[in-house]
Amino acid sequence: MNEIIFELSNISYSYIDGGKKRVILDDLSYKFERGKFYTILGPSGSGKSTLLAIACALDKPEKGIVKYEEEDIKNMGFTKFRRNKIAIVFQKYNLMDYLTGVENVESDMMIIDKKINGDKKQIAYKILEKVGIVKSKADRRVTNLSGGEQQRVAIARALATDVDLILGDEPTGALDTATEKEVIGLLKTLAHEYNKTIILVTHSDDVAQQSDVKLRLKNGKLFEDEN
Ligand SMILES: Nc1ncnc2c1ncn2[C@@H]1O[C@H](COP(=O)(O)OP(=O)(O)OP(=O)(O)O)[C@@H](O)[C@H]1O
Numbered sequence: 170m171n172e173i174i175f176e177l178s179n180i181s182y183s184y185i186d187g188g189k190k191r192v193i194l195d196d197l198s199y200k201f202e203r204g205k206f207y208t209i210l211g212p213s214g215s216g217k218s219t220l221l222a223i224a225c226a227l228d229k230p231e232k233g234i235v236k237y238e239e240e241d242i243k244n245m246g247f248t249k250f251r252r253n254k255i256a257i258v259f260q261k262y263n264l265m266d267y268l269t270g271v272e273n274v275e276s277d278m279m280i281i282d283k284k285i286n287g288d289k290k291q292i293a294y295k296i297l298e299k300v301g302i303v304k305s306k307a308d309r310r311v312t313n314l315s316g317g318e319q320q321r322v323a324i325a326r327a328l329a330t331d332v333d334l335i336l337g338d339e340p341t342g343a344l345d346t347a348t349e350k351e352v353i354g355l356l357k358t359l360a361h362e363y364n365k366t367i368i369l370v371t372h373s374d375d376v377a378q379q380s381d382v383k384l385r386l387k388n389g390k391l392f393e394d395e396n
C-alpha cells in the first residue's frame with residue numbers, strides 16, 4: 170500500500186430536519202493514498218457535499234477524526250489545515266472576477282504561510298502555462314475567459330499554493346464534454362506526475378471512469394466500486 174495522506178476515521182454527521190434527526194454520514198472511514206485520483210459518486214442528497222465540507226474543515230463532524238499525514242486536523246488547527254494543506258475547486262470557479270488570471274493565482278501565494286522564493290507574478294505565469302493558459306490569456310480579466318479556461322485558472326490557484334491534496338465538488342459540472350475531458354485529464358496528470366491526491370465529487374460516470382479509485386457514498390458510508 171502507498172503512503173496514506175488523508176484519512177477519515179469513524180465520521181458521523183446528521184442534520185435536524187423538521188425536529189427529526191437525519192443521519193447523513195454514519196461511522197464513515199476511508200484512507201486516501203498519495204498520488205491517486207479518487208472520485209465519489211452517489212445520488213443527490215446522499216451527503217457528498219456534506220462529506221467534502223467536513224474533509225476541508227468547513228464543517229465539523231459530530232463524531233470521528235479527520236487526519237492529514239496522520240495528524241488530527243483539530244490538533245493542527247482547522248485554519249492552518251485549510252490554508253496550507255488543501256485546495257478546493259468548485260463548479261463555480263471561485264475566482265475573483267475583478268482580477269486577471271495571473272492576479273488570481275498570485276493572490277493565493279500571498280495567503281499561505283510558506284515563503285515563496287522569487288517573483289510571484291512570474292511563478293504564477295509559469296503555473297498558468299502548465300495548465301494551458303498562455304500569458305495573453307493570463308492577463309485577461311477572468312470574466313473574459315471561457316468556462317474551461319476559468320476552471321484551469323482555478324486549478325492553477327490550487328497549484329500555486331503547492332498543496333498535495335485537492336478536493337473538488339463537481340468542478341466540471343458547468344463544462345461541455347470535451348472541455349470536461351481536458352480538465353479531468355489535467356487533474357489526472359497532477360495526480361500521476363506531480364504526486365497530488367485528488368478527490369472529486371461527481372455525478373458523471375465518464376469522469377468517475379477516469380479515476381484510479383471510484384467510490385460510492387451509500388447509507389452514510391464510502392464503498393469502493395469495482396472497475
Ligand atoms: N443545513 C442543512 N440542514 C438540514 N439538512 C441539510 C442541510 N444541508 C444539507 N442537508 C440535507 O442533507 C442531505 C445531504 O446533502 P448534501 O448536500 O451533502 O448532498 P449531495 O450528495 O451533495 O447532493 P447533490 O448531489 O444534490 O449535490 C440532503 O438531504 C440535504 O437536504
Ligand SMILES: [Mg+2]
Nearest residue numbers: 217218219338
Ligand atoms: Mg452536493
